[in-house]
Structure formats: C-alpha cells, structure tokens
Amino acid sequence: MTFPYSRTKSGQQPCIIGIGESEYKRRGGHKDTSELTLLLQAIRTAANDAGIDARQLDGYASFGYERHEPVLVQTALAAEELNFSNIVWGGAGGGCCASVMLAALAVSSGMSQYAVAYRSLCQGQYERYGQFRPRPMYGQYLAPFGLMAPAQMTALTFRRHMERYGTSSDTLAEIAITIRQNAQKNPRAVMYGKPLDREQYFDARMIADPFRLYDCCLETDGACAIIITTMEKAEKLGKPAIPILASAQASGPRWSLGPMGTHNMPVDDYSTVNSRHVAKALYEQSGLTPADIDVAQIYDAFTGLIPMAIEDYGLCGRGESPRFIESGALRFDGKMPINTAGGLLSEAYLHGLNLVIEGVRQMRGTSTNQIESAKTCLVTSGGGGGHKSALILGRG
Amino acid sequence: MSYLPRELPHPEPSPEDVFYWDNCRDRKLVIRHCNSCHTFFHPPMPSCTACGSVDLGWRQVSGSGTIFSYTIAHHPVHPALKTSTPYNIVVVMLDGASDVRLVSNIIGAQPEQIRIGAPVELCWDEIDKGMFLPRFVLKTTMDAAGRETL
Numbered sequence: 099m100t101f102p103y104s105r106t107k108s109g110q111q112p113c114i115i116g117i118g119e120s121e122y123k124r125r126g127g128h129k130d131t132s133e134l135t136l137l138l139q140a141i142r143t144a145a146n147d148a149g150i151d152a153r154q155l156d157g158y159a160s161f162g163y164e165r166h167e168p169v170l171v172q173t174a175l176a177a178e179e180l181n182f183s184n185i186v187w188g189g190a191g192g193g194c195c196a197s198v199m200l201a202a203l204a205v206s207s208g209m210s211q212y213a214v215a216y217r218s219l220c221q222g223q224y225e226r227y228g229q230f231r232p233r234p235m236y237g238q239y240l241a242p243f244g245l246m247a248p249a250q251m252t253a254l255t256f257r258r259h260m261e262r263y264g265t266s267s268d269t270l271a272e273i274a275i276t277i278r279q280n281a282q283k284n285p286r287a288v289m290y291g292k293p294l295d296r297e298q299y300f301d302a303r304m305i306a307d308p309f310r311l312y313d314c315c316l317e318t319d320g321a322c323a324i325i326i327t328t329m330e331k332a333e334k335l336g337k338p339a340i341p342i343l344a345s346a347q348a349s350g351p352r353w354s355l356g357p358m359g360t361h362n363m364p365v366d367d368y369s370t371v372n373s374r375h376v377a378k379a380l381y382e383q384s385g386l387t388p389a390d391i392d393v394a395q396i397y398d399a400f401t402g403l404i405p406m407a408i409e410d411y412g413l414c415g416r417g418e419s420p421r422f423i424e425s426g427a428l429r430f431d432g433k434m435p436i437n438t439a440g441g442l443l444s445e446a447y448l449h450g451l452n453l454v455i456e457g458v459r460q461m462r463g464t465s466t467n468q469i470e471s472a473k474t475c476l477v478t479s480g481g482g483g484g485h486k487s488a489l490i491l492g493r494g
Numbered sequence: 495m496s497y498l499p500r501e502l503p504h505p506e507p508s509p510e511d512v513f514y515w516d517n518c519r520d521r522k523l524v525i526r527h528c529n530s531c532h533t534f535f536h537p538p539m540p541s542c543t544a545c546g547s548v549d550l551g552w553r554q555v556s557g558s559g560t561i562f563s564y565t566i567a568h569h570p571v572h573p574a575l576k577t578s579t580p581y582n583i584v585v586v587m588l589d590g591a592s593d594v595r596l597v598s599n600i601i602g603a604q605p606e607q608i609r610i611g612a613p614v615e616l617c618w619d620e621i622d623k624g625m626f627l628p629r630f631v632l633k634t635t636m637d638a639a640g641r642e643t644l
Contacts, residue, residue, distance in 0.1 A: 228569075228571065229571050229572070230571050230572040232503070236537055237503070238503075238505040238506055238507070238508075238511070238515075239505075239537055239596070239597055240597055241502060241503040241572075242498075242502055242503060242504060242505055242621065242627055243498070243583060243597050243598050243599055243627070243629075244498050244502065244567060244572075244575065244578075244581055244583055244599065245583050245597050246571045246572055247569075247571040249569070250565055250567055250571070250583055253565035254563045254564070254565055254583070254585055255563070257563045257564060257565060257610070258562070258563050258610065261610050303568065303569070304566070304568040304569075304580075305568060305569040306565045306566070306567050306568065306569065306583075307565050307566040307567075307568065307580075307605075308565075352543055354543075359537070360536060360537050360595070360596075360597055361562075361563070361585045361595050361597055362535070362536055362537070362593070362594065362595050364593075365593055368562075368563075
C-alpha cells in the first residue's frame, strides 16, 4: 500500500503536528509506572505539543505486538469519538512507519480529524525480546535447533552479506560507535553519558557471531506517540507541520516471515532487509531520489541491518556499504548522517517509533544533533521480519 | 545424547506438517513438492509458493546439501541452553530440492570448521524416544592415503 502524496488534494495532505515520549529507561527502570501509564503520558505530551486536547483524538494506529487496544486508550483518555482504529501486521518492527501511514490515510480521507500513531514497550514489565519467546508460526522449525532470538536470526542473513561483499566487524564497529556518539548529545538517550570506543566494542562478549554485545539494540521501558492531521487543520492550529512526503509498506515475493521464519527467502534477496520494493514506492511517490535524502533514521535493532538497509534504499550501491560506511559516511559530519538521536542501539528500543520522532525533530530543526539545512529525512522500519515500511519527511 | 538439550521446545506438528514430522520419526526427510510446476518448497503450506497450485505431494530427499549460512550462538537465550553455548546454527541448502533450506545444526564440528559452501550430510538426532530431528554432519572425503578428511 502506498500513499500518493502528490495526488492528494491540497489541504488534505497529511502532516505530523505532535510528538511525545515518556522517559526512556533500561529494562526494569519503570518499575512503578505501568506501560499504559507511560503510553498515556506520551500521547498527552504529543497532544500538548500539537496544541490540541488529547480528548480530540479520534484515530488510533499502531503495529505488531502493541498491547494496548485503541478502545482502551480512547477510554483512558476520555476521548469522545473513535472513528479509526487499526494495527499493522507483523513482527520485528516492520509495521512501524506503516502505522504512521495508516494514520495519514485516515486523516487525508477524512475518516479521522486527529490520529495518533503510538507504541508502548516495557521489556521489564513483560517479555524480553532478547530471550526465547514461543513463535506460533514455524517455531517448530526454529526453536528445537536453538534459533530463538532476533540477534541469531539477523546474524544468519548478515553472514552472507559479509561473505559476498566483505562487510566485517570493522564495519559493524564503525556503526555502533557512530550511533553511540550521536546519543552523547541526547539527554533522553539511555546511553547518554556512556561513549563507546573500539577497544570496548571488540572486548564485549559475543552474542551471535558476528554480533557482539554492542551490535544489539537495547532492552528498554518506555512509550512514544505521534499525532497526524491534515495541512489544513495544522494551519488553523498555527503549529509547525512536518509533511509526510511519502509512506509505503511492501514485501518482495516469497519473503514470508523472513529471518523470523525458516529462511527460505529468494536466494538473491537473502542478504537484504526486503526493502527494495518499499524504496521504489517512496521515491516514486515523492519524486525524490536517494541523492535527495539529507539525513536518515535507519531501523537499527542490530548494526548488521544498516549495511543491508542503506543498499536497499539506494543510499549507496549494492555491495558498496562496507567501504561507504568505513569512510565515515554515516557519522554526524559525514555524507549520510543516520540515527542522530542514538537510534534503537543507544537511545531506546521503541520498536522504531522513536526513529520517526527523531525524523520529525530533524525536520523541525530541533534535534540535539541537528543537520543544518536538511530538507528531507528518510525513516525506515523493520529488521528481521517479513514486510517493511518507511517514510520520507519534509521541512515544514 | 542430542546436540542440544532435550529441554528445548520440541516440534508440535500441525495438520500442515504432521506428515513431515511423522517421517522424521522414521528417519526420512520429506519435502513438499508441487505436482504442477515441480518446485520443492518449505515450510509446508497448503499451496505451492511458486505457482499457487494446490496439487501437492511429498518427495523424499537424500539430505545432502551445503551450508548456506551460519552463526555461532554464544549467549544462552533459553534456560536450557546455559551449559550448551557456544553452539552452531546453520541454514542448509538441500541438494535436489529447488532452493529449499532447513534451519539446523552441525554435529561434531568445531566452530571454525563451519563455513558457507561446506558440503554436509543428514544425520538423525534422537531428542526423545522415537523422535528424531534432521541435523547434519560435515561431509568427509577420502584423501590419497584413504584417510577420512573434512
């Protein structure tokens, strides 16, 4: 499904008017505050940021594994109306940007006046993503063989990228250190005040070869929310509106559950993040090319996803990512700065929605690592699962 | 003794794949095969993933293949794995079965022997009385002196 932004009637085009997040803490850090309380805090903060009352929200969107149904959130907010309620299928965060797309569709079509895309995830209160969780589909082909955690699943796809293109632990170290460095300017980041150097990176224990500890994202507690409405309504509010220039979700053929399934994706697609179809849709909708992207927030549940993703989105050529990355291109002052708030590796693991929030901040000019004169931001969703989604945000 | 602890989750057959697991009990590896376009596919589904046909059968395969990808797991992600790390996880591309791959393990190999492209052979591993998992061993070849080498 794609969003034809350029063909949407002027005034009805979707934009982001509010962002909000709870305090992010390490897993177990929010012991006395429930996941739902954190979610409501995030939504109210976002509503306040947008200049509306949270009770005006009438559209609700989230993505796979969210625990709090819209009717519950509506009730807790004492909101009068619920006119749109949807969740995107799939694990591994693949539906994150698509939840923003759903909210955009809802407001542009007039189904909803103000829609919220949200995610709450407290791994200290519920299950840990880094440990075994029963998988109802195809788990019988994985768990008996000890394939149980996303780090292992992603390591399998990335291993072939290493074999074919020469990506290495040096490439991964550069990514982990770059993203951690970005978190040093972001006081909201869980890894704020904890810089990482090469020695620490290589000394850390191996999790699933080639992934060491700092190649793996955080397990955190928190919630975040984004409010979407039309340009017309945003103008009336007099608040800065960040246009959604493109949004898409897609999957290539025979991808099924991807690395979270039995690894029978097409051989040529195996060492990718299954995002080439998403990328094509984004660039077609927006009329932009990869060269027009000024800053990117790339789904970084594991460092090894980044080389595959930047190739899928055309930010460098197929197989060129190791040299591109090792040249420093992804750093704050590099050619293609990424994950400027610290990403899922060093800010928090909100299943990707905190990457969208940072994308909005970049386009507002309010990031703690602001890329001067950036006019476009690519935000991508999804690591090891099936379908993927992404957004291109523009300057308000 | 099986490659990984018996306390790990065991296969729970569904109507879709009870035939697959029943054959594992008999130490036979069978793969879904499309009678229309003659493509093998995995995991078992109600229709062919290449052409959509519902005219499906099963074919027994030899179980020889090559390592398509691998990782060495060092971090125990299940309580039963606490004393089992490091262990290997491989994706094996089966010979003679289109591009069907199985997630499995290599028995009796050092981590450094596991590499992409290495030829492997099927080796049934008993995890419970009468229940076998399809695991693999590195294929050995005879050198000039008649000794087995990897």
